[in-house]
Amino acid sequence: MIQFVWIIIQDTPVAGMRFIKISNDEERERLEKFYGWLSGPVSEFSGTIQNIIIENTKYWYHSQNEVLFIVGTNLDETGIASIFIPELENQFFQTFDQNTLKQFNGEDISVFRKFDSKLHDLVKAFDRRKVEAKGKRKNLDAFEVLNLPSELQMVALVLVKLQVVTPEMISQVSGIPAAKVERQLREIYQHGYLYITTISDKSYFSIKPFGMDETATKFVPRDQRARKMPDIMKAVSQGETVPSEDLYDHVSSEQQEPASTTPPTMGKQAAESTEGSTTPSIPVPSNEAQSQSKKKPEIVESAMMAPPSWKKKKDSQKQPSRQITGQSLEPLTEGSLSVSEKSAPIEPRFDGEQPTQELPPKLIAEKNLPYQKGAKLESTISDKRQKAPVEPGIEEGTAGIKLKDDVVAQEIDLLLKEKIIIPSQGLLPNKATRRERGFITKRIKTPKIKKSDPFLLNRLFSRNLDRLIEALFLGDFIVLFSNHPEKKGDTLCESLFDTFNLLTPHRELVCEKSDLFVHPKDADVVYVPKSLLKYYSWATIIDIDERKIIGGDSSDFSKMLVKKIRRIKKPKEFMKEITSFARILMKLSNDINTLKMESRSPGSYLDEVKKTHGTAILNAGLALSERTIRLQKDTPYIVGYYIRKGLDIVVRALLTNQPVVVIGDDPLKVYQIITALAVFTPHKALDAQIWTTNFAGIDLHAYDIIGAQEGTDKLFKGAVTANLRSMQAFAGSRSKYLHSLLRKMWKHRSHERPRFIRDQIKKIITEKKRLIQEWKEQQDKKSIQGRLEQLVEHYGEDILELLLDMVESEEPSLVKTIKDLAS
Structure with a gap:
């Protein structure tokens, strides 16, 4: 369900609507909390449709032409990235030309009122969308295209390339009239391929079910889509399958000149297969697509820690703030209720019936929208923003954020202080690679069952078991907790530990019970009190009492494996299947790493793996190899792989005693990057806080380098930040000398x-x-x-x-x- 939509220009909400029953204050708080959580100019969000979960609401956001679009949904809503946001942007820019947007000065928003009805109609149509998927659907790839009639093959090839299309999109790149394209797409559908979603009178055709688009999607404006049909045919004929946005990139990622601080690639094919991405985008057959499309979506529980609350200081002057409600935007004044909150009824969710209440009346007159200068949202999102006055003792950019002292977080910080020196050979030290060394490279034997129960996980967890399997096979951190450990938690915990060890024949698993915070460098699985749970928001969490798996990642590989093991009834057969998958994964990972270390292109090898084992296993092997290669690669390579833009900024900060903060969602990866960065400071040991949750009391200048969770960038003003998700550094000065020095470094061999x-x-x-x-x-x-x-x-x-x-x-x-x- 879509809860609300906000459209923001120059830090000013110009249009929007809410579809759930919340007060004006609650909506304003949500907007300010989310908006303040962003960092960087609005243009940074133009490439990829991203999402973040805050307090059980998923915020999808994307910018185009300096306009920020934000859509709040339930956690189980689908189709936002592939359908709703592209259509929202398309309709907005069809309504307002570039001159209108450029002339907007942040004050008069009345010109945008005419978009309200279109927004309402779009959300209503999206909620009433019709999904077609009759019978079992077959997967369409470049090889299956040959089984179609010849007159359909051209459109089918474009569809394979784009993954999600409308007839107009194919018409733009192929020159075939849109009406004819739609007829051919529906013929392909009659052959047992595709899923169709119709919104109003517009149809979207997809190779996969639309519920599989939860990952962030890159979006390219339609006016920039320009590759010709021969390029598509050539790419598909070579077995290349990428998301739709790549069709419109004038220069593909493997053809672009790498940044000066990026490790050198091993040639074009290698760059395409390994260095550029560890998960090639290849469609995967889905045997349960039809059944999945009919199931009611499950609300996925998120383990993400909510951001700090934004509360105004009691003695500070309250800034004017705006509110998006129904079809009108109104200011909120302290001690009074806005007009729309009193009179504007809430639009219920569209469920196929007419709403019982009318929409709020439009407020068109400018005098009813008294926006004043200075009423902009305060955030770090725009270079043109007006800075809020900073109170004494508060870092610029964090005024208004109240963070309570956290005694437990302070104690955790004391446990995670280190002095870091890189060994002379330039590899990561053993304590930083304990997890990677735990993956067994020798022959993997089928474990003996003895007293362990291989079916325990099947019985305990009816949902999200694929996330736990993903963590066990690929090495993600697992946290168990119980409200009643003295009654039943300990007994079940020990059984789970035994089962985890049984199901990971390819790993030497470290399981611990602790009353203190345990860092992933020290264990793979921990059992902790519930009071510590908020410090593990990035982990795969198991609620023993409720038999729930919370958070964590999933993939086609883990879903496929869970589907297979749920059908097995005999213990020996069960363990044989588990061991077989473990052997294949480890062989893939080892072979890929060997080819990388020998500077050989793995392209042909990966093609053979894809034909033999399928895309799901190939992607899992690539993901595992990305981790295990850290045992063999030099520390400059590891740093350059994850900080691809602005590495000279980080090195300069370390040499000039400016604090550096490494931001990521995996504390172990953050620790490894912090450790690897010590190669650039041979003259001193780095004083490091390898991970912190003590945001209220952290002293930036007490350390050379700090590790922190994704989304906390705003709390570290004054420091250089290296974000491992975006793979770049921010907030520091460039150094031409170091830039040139790093370019020379990449020309040397790994051991040099x-x-x-x-x-x-x-x-x-x-x-x-x-x-x-x-x-x-x-x-x-x-x-x-x-x-x-x-x-x-x-x-x-x-x-x-x-x-x-x-x-x-x-x-x-x-x-x-x-x-x-x-x-």
């Missing part, structure tokens, strides 16, 4: 890179020390000028800027002298 970068950094540190020492001894400008000329001659002029930054905290007088000489 750590020594190369270590030696180069040591030279920089040595030159800095000599410069400071010479200044202290002589205080002579001519001597310093001569020294600077030597540095420029030997290293190039770009090194001066870096040295100035490094010297500034130790000898500000020297920096002033150098600047005077430069001027």
Whole structure:
């Protein structure tokens, strides 16, 4: 169910509507909480339709032409990324041209009122959408296309490439009239392929059920879609299958020049198969597609920790704020109720019957919408925003956020402090790769059942078992808890530990019980008190009492495996199936890593795997290889793989004593990146807080580097942040010298890179020390000028800027002298 829609321009809500019964204050709080949670300019959200879960509401968001579209839904709603948001944006930009948007100054929103009725009709049509999937549906891929009549094959090939289409989309790239395209698509449907969803009079055709689009989807505006039909035919004939957005990219990802801080690839084919992505996009047959489409969607429980509450300081002046309600936007004033809250009835969910109440009347007159300057939403989303005044003692950008002191979080922080030094060979140390070393590379034997119960998980968990299987097979962290451990939790916990070990013949699983926080570097499965649960929001969580699996990831592989093991009744047959899958995964992972280490292209090998085992197993093997290769690859490669843009920003911050925060949703990966970054500081041990949940009391300047959870960027103002999801660094200054140095580093072989970068950094540190020492001894400008000329001659002029930054905290007088000489 769609709960609300917001459209925001220049930090100002210009249109929107809500479809659930909440007060104006509640809606404003939701908007401000979500909006304040974003970081970066609005243009950063233009490539991918993203989502985040906050307090049991899924917020889908995407920007186009500096307009931010936000859709709030229940957790089980489907079709938002593939259908609703693209159609919402399409209708919005058909209604308002670019001149209208450019002329908008953040004040007069009356011009956008005419979109209200279109928004209402769109949501209503989406909720009443008709899904067609008669009988069992077959999967359509490039090989199945050959089984279709020849006159249908061209449209079918485009469909394979796009995955989700309308007739108009195919018509744009093929030149075939849209009416004829629709006839041919429906003929393909009659042959047993495709799923059709009709909204009003518009039909969407998909290879997979529309409920499978929960992952974020890249979206490209229709006016940018321009690849020709021969390119499509060529790509499909080569067995390439990618999401629809890639059809319209003028330059594909493998053809783009990699950023200077990205590890070098092994050629085009290798880049396509491994370095660029660990999960190639290939359609997977779905034997239960029809039955799944008829099932009532399940509400997926989320383990995401809610963001901090946004409360105004009691003594601060309350800023004007806007509210999106029904078909009107009205300001809220303190101590009064808005007009729409008193009079505007709430539109019930569209269920095929006419609503019992009328929609709120439109408020068209500008005088009824008294938006004033300065009433914009405060966030970090736009470079044009007006900054809120910062109260003393509060970091800029966090004024208005009240975070309570958390004693438990403070105690956890004490457990997770480390001094980090990279071993001389430049590989990750053993304590950082305990999980990866736990995957068995030798021959995997079928375990003996003994007293363990292989069917225990089947009996306990009727839903979401695929998430637990995913965690067990690929190494995600698992947390168990119970409200009554003294009664039944301990007994069942031990049984679960035994079953987990039984079902992972390819791993040496570490299971622990603890009353304290346990980091993933120390264990694979933990049993903790419920009071610690909020600190594990990123993990796969098992509620022993309710027999529920909360959070975690899933894939076609884990779903396929669960489907198979649920049919097995004999223990030996069950374990034989489990062991067989484990062997295949480990062989795939080891073979792929061997090819990578030997700089050989794995493309042909991956094609054979796909033909033999299918896409689901191939993708799982690639995901596992991404983790296990960290045992063999050098630390510069590991850092460069996950910080592909702006690595020079992070290295500069470490050399100039500026705090660095590594942001990610997996504490172990964050820890590994923090550890790997120590290769760039051979002159000192890094003071690291490897993971923190102590957001109220963290002292940025007490550490060189900190690890924190995805979504907390806003709380670390003043630090350089490296976001592992977006694979780039923010909030720091670039260094031309380090940029060039990193480019040189990638030209070396894997085993040579750590020594190369270590030696180069040591030279920089040595030159800095000599410069400071010479200044202290002589205080002579001519001597310093001569020294600077030597540095420029030997290293190039770009090194001066870096040295100035490094010297500034130790000898500000020297920096002033150098600047005077430069001027």
